Amino acid sequence: MATVYKSLSKPSADKVATDADGANKGIKRNKQRVLILSSRGVTYRHRHLLNDLSAMLPHGRKDVKFDSKSKLYQLNELAELYNCNNVMFFEARKGKDLYMWFSKVPNGPTIKFHAQNSEPQTQQHTRIFDPLYVRVLTRIMVVHTMEELHFTGNCLKGSRPVLSFDLAFEQEPHLKVIKELFLQIFGVPQGARKSKPFIDHVMGFSVADGKIWIRNYEIREVEKAKGEDEEESSNKGRKSKGGDKETDVSLVEIGPRFVLTPIVIQEGAFGGPIIYENKRFISPNQVRSDLRKAKAGRHNHRAEQKRETLGKRSQLGLVAGTKKERDGLDTRELFA
Amino acid sequence: MPADKKNGKPSKKSKNDAKYEFAGASDDDESDDEDYDIDLARIDDTDSDSEISQEEDEDDEDEEEEEEDIDLDDISIDEEDEENVAASARIRETINNKEALLTSLKRFALDTSSNVPFSYHQSHVSKKVTEETIPAVDDDIVRELAFMNQSLEAARAARVLLRKEGVPFTRPNDYFAETLRSDEIMEKVKGKLIEEATAKKASAEARKQRDLKKFGKQVQVAKLQERAKQKRETLEKITQLKKKRKDGASTGLGATEAEDLFDVAVENELKGGNSKKRSASFGGGDGGDRGGRGGPNKRQKKDSKFGFGGSKRHAKSGDAKSSGDLSGFNAKKMKSGGSGGPGGARAPKTRLGKSRRKAQAGKR
Incomplete structure (x- = not known):
């Protein structure tokens, strides 16, 4: 009986809600559900990042580890099973590299990112054979999770974030797509089931160095001038008059903190033609192998140098057992 | 548009083709897939949440499919050539199919224009490109500051907009709920x-x-x-003095020897040096001052009192000389019985007994 009542009363309640909103009569409700899952072989850091993100997304549905790395199209069915229209998939490779897949499930695009933290820069890495690349910085591939202690912020679990996008997201088509996807996956839809009514954190998405840097901050209201408290309390009464200017906001970082390098955008959901490929991305495998080669090259170079000097010295007759041939300009020849 | 594409960017197209080939097995399969795609698109359009206008999207879809059709046709014609070219160049062609990206975007984009309330999407785009505000990406502090500023701008704008829309923004102090990061x-x-x-x-x-x-x-x-x-x-002064004394050692030999023995002059000199300000007299004071410690002539006095060198035993015992010395003897005094002395007329002082003395003491 209760279910019948619910089903009968729900549409009307929904209508009331939309009416209350007034302006958005023409707009459809923003319904998003995100399937959050990882592949096998994630490290604890990757797992913590996943947990952090799933804690931030009340419209997310965390699932068990996905067993396959090649048959990703199976994720579509899985998402359908859970009524999710977004998928956030953590693919770990070699127990150290993390790739994140963001996808709109039925037919939207799929974006593959390489996730890393770009905190400490370890070494500079040059690629000679590709003139477009001048210099690529390789960094330690870890992410900062919320558990790390140098973040002091905190916010409600499931409150809707304000999403702050860099202007750069509006300038390139592929960044536009990325922005839209982030908006739908990280933005908690209005009236999501477990969302909290207040807004107390911002998620920042910035583009720098060809990467997307994601940060999460708490909004803390601070006094700007005297008499802030009364202003605050009286403001509740007259909210319609617009925000007061007495309090200011400051930001405190909450975490997690990670950097995504877009690699590929596919047109379909885990399939379809590739419509964007990042040429600036070098796979971490390549980076590692180049580093190894550079290290090995050092020895070769040294050995070669040694040989060369030896040859030179023997030419000059400086090495024992070899004799320099007398030529016409020799002193003994000239002053004989 | 497809014609344009054909003429303008052959390499790009070829890549697409290749991908397509990769995705499906053969042309027949492709066509099947396409049918499926169209169906899917229709279905999605009918119930997708994020669509704004269905007609437009279908048009886009159709266009895209047309493109793809033509691409597929092309494959058979210039596949080999293209591949050869690609192989000779050996440069990884980058794919950035802007049209496809934009159509794809249009297919799933939410409406974030100004005629939707801000609380619907809560997204804000910064006014400046953040990267331009970062002079060096490797400088952690500068970079993080730029990111924070971008978010701060969004937070401020969002607060104004949300308050305008009457959406609760600030969490009241008495609102307790689970937080993102646990209490521990x-x-x-x-x-x-x-x-x-x-x-x-x-x-x-x-x-x-x-x-x-x-x-x-x-x-x-x-x-x-x-x-x-x-x-x-x-030390300098001492050496100087010694030199001086050696030069002018003539008069008062005994005295000077004694003084030499005890370095009296040196001490005098030193004292003179120390008290230069008040007198600067030569040998004026009596005895030297040893770095302020101890009194003047302390050692000498002690030596004369307690002796210096030799044994101190039997120093006070009588010997032949002392017993032969009769200078203190007076026969007259001895004879008169004390009367001829200085206090001769007076009665001899006799010590009384203890009890009497006590009695006298009481009387006094």
């Missing part, structure tokens, strides 16, 4: 902050102490140097 972690964070603060304080204290110590040491060093200087000066 926040406790740890707090603990770490406190620890850092105390460590900072302690280190500051330690530094202060160290500085003080260093200063104290400086004072000590200065004192030692002063002392060394004084010593050097006195």
Whole structure:
């Protein structure tokens, strides 16, 4: 009986809600559900990042580890099973590299990112054979999770974030797509089931160095001038008059903190033609192998140098057992 | 549009083709897939949440499919050539199919224009490109500051907009709910902050102490140097004096010898040097001053009192000389029985007994 009542009363309640909103009569409700899952072989850091993100997304549905790395199209069915229209998939490779897949499930695009933290820069890495690349910085591939202690912020679990996008997201088509996807996956839809009514954190998405840097901050209201408290309390009464200017906001970082390098955008959901490929991305495998080669090259170079000097010295007759041939300009020849 | 594409960007197209080939097995399969795609698109359009206008999207879809059709046709014609070209170039062609990206975007984009309330999407695009505000990406502090500024701008704008729309923004103080980071972690964070603060304080204290110590040491060093200087000066003076005395050693030989023995002149000289300001007289004072310690002539007095050198035993016992010395003897005094002496007329003083003395003491 209760279910019948619910089903009968729900549409009307929904209508009331939309009416209350007034302006958005023409707009459809923003319904998003995100399937959050990882592949096998994630490290604890990757797992913590996943947990952090799933804690931030009340419209997310965390699932068990996905067993396959090649048959990703199976994720579509899985998402359908859970009524999710977004998928956030953590693919770990070699127990150290993390790739994140963001996808709109039925037919939207799929974006593959390489996730890393770009905190400490370890070494500079040059690629000679590709003139477009001048210099690529390789960094330690870890992410900062919320558990790390140098973040002091905190916010409600499931409150809707304000999403702050860099202007750069509006300038390139592929960044536009990325922005839209982030908006739908990280933005908690209005009236999501477990969302909290207040807004107390911002998620920042910035583009720098060809990467997307994601940060999460708490909004803390601070006094700007005297008499802030009364202003605050009286403001509740007259909210319609617009925000007061007495309090200011400051930001405190909450975490997690990670950097995504877009690699590929596919047109379909885990399939379809590739419509964007990042040429600036070098796979971490390549980076590692180049580093190894550079290290090995050092020895070769040294050995070669040694040989060369030896040859030179023997030419000059400086090495024992070899004799320099007398030529016409020799002193003994000239002053004989 | 497809024609354009064909002429303008053959390489790009070829890549697409290749991908397509990769995705499906053969042309027949492709066509099947396409049908499926169209169906899917229709279905999605009917119930997708994020669509704005269905007609447009279908048009886009159709266009795209047309493109793809033509691409597929092309494959059979110039596949080999293209592949050869690609192989010879050996440069990885980058794919950035802007049209496809935009159509794809249009297919799933939410309406974030100004005619939707802000609370619908809560997204804000910054006014500046953040990367331009970062002079060096590798500088952590500058970079993070730029990111924070971008988010701060969004937070401010969002607050104004949301308040305008009547959406609760600030969390009241009495609203308790589960937070993103658990209490234990926040406790740890707090603990770490406190620890850092105390460590900072302690280190500051330690530094202060160290500085003080260093200063104290400086004072000590200065004192030692002063002392060394004084010593050097006195030694110089002594040598000078000795020279002088050697030159002019003539008169009062005995006295000078004695003085030499005890370095009296040297002490005199030293004292004169010390008290130069008031008198600067030569040999004026009596006895030297030994660095301020002890009195004048202390050693000499002690020596005369307690003796210096030789044995001190039997020093006071009588010997032949003392017993032969009769200078203190007076026969007259002996005869008169004390009357002829200085107090001769007076009755001899006799000590009374104890009880009497006591009685007298009581009377007095």
